Amino acid sequence: MASEIRHIVFDIGKVLIHYDPSLPYRRLIPDDAERAWFFANVCTHDWNIEQDRGRNWDDAEALLIADHPGREEHIRAFRKHWHEMVPHPYDGSVAIMERLIDEGRDVTMLTNFASDTFREAQQRFAFLNRPRGVTVSGDIGLIKPDAAIYHRHADTFGLDPDATLFIDDTAVNVSGARDAGWGAAIHFTGADRLKEDLHRYGIEA
Numbered sequence: 001m002a003s004e005i006r007h008i009v010f011d012i013g014k015v016l017i018h019y020d021p022s023l024p025y026r027r028l029i030p031d032d033a034e035r036a037w038f039f040a041n042v043c044t045h046d047w048n049i050e051q052d053r054g055r056n057w058d059d060a061e062a063l064l065i066a067d068h069p070g071r072e073e074h075i076r077a078f079r080k081h082w083h084e085m086v087p088h089p090y091d092g093s094v095a096i097m098e099r100l101i102d103e104g105r106d107v108t109m110l111t112n113f114a115s116d117t118f119r120e121a122q123q124r125f126a127f128l129n130r131p132r133g134v135t136v137s138g139d140i141g142l143i144k145p146d147a148a149i150y151h152r153h154a155d156t157f158g159l160d161p162d163a164t165l166f167i168d169d170t171a172v173n174v175s176g177a178r179d180a181g182w183g184a185a186i187h188f189t190g191a192d193r194l195k196e197d198l199h200r201y202g203i204e205a
Helices: 022-028 032-041 045-052 057-067 069-080 091-102 115-124 147-157 171-179 191-200
Strands: 007-010 106-111 134-136 164-168 184-187
Touching: 007 091, 022 032, 022 069, 045 057, 057 069, 091 106, 091 191, 106 147, 115 134, 134 147, 147 171, 164 171, 171 184, 184 191
Parallel strands: 007 106, 007 164, 106 134, 164 184
Antiparallel strands: none
């Protein structure tokens, strides 16, 4: 455990705002089996993560439409209906982050997010503008859990890695922060547990 935490870094999706790509598709592809096939074979996680790495949506859509021309409408729906995939904030964890900021803690954000959809999220959720800054994967062409993105974030914001605590909902990203030399990393599962975990590091929220 780091002896003193001076920097706190939040992930965004599934930590501060809800994200579920299936939400609009429950309407667009009502059949459960067909919808599962679509996400397993067309708009897959691996396809979507490349937008987080910086690929633009026109190229991303064209790639899939070339292989699945009969699915063009559903492919284009991913970006078109993205706003439905992020329906609400997680009020508990947002309140924790805002209390830490109000107390004068150094809070930044590090997220795997496409550039354009992140700016859309900032417009919708004002609290995403409150931390000192953010590293967006789509802006820099790096994604978690690559060690380079943690190093870039620390360099950009002048963080002492050993005094930095990272909060993320994905275990491999938590491990990535530790492997990159950050002093502490928390696997987020809910606001109540986050309070307990922060307390273990001497941080009351």
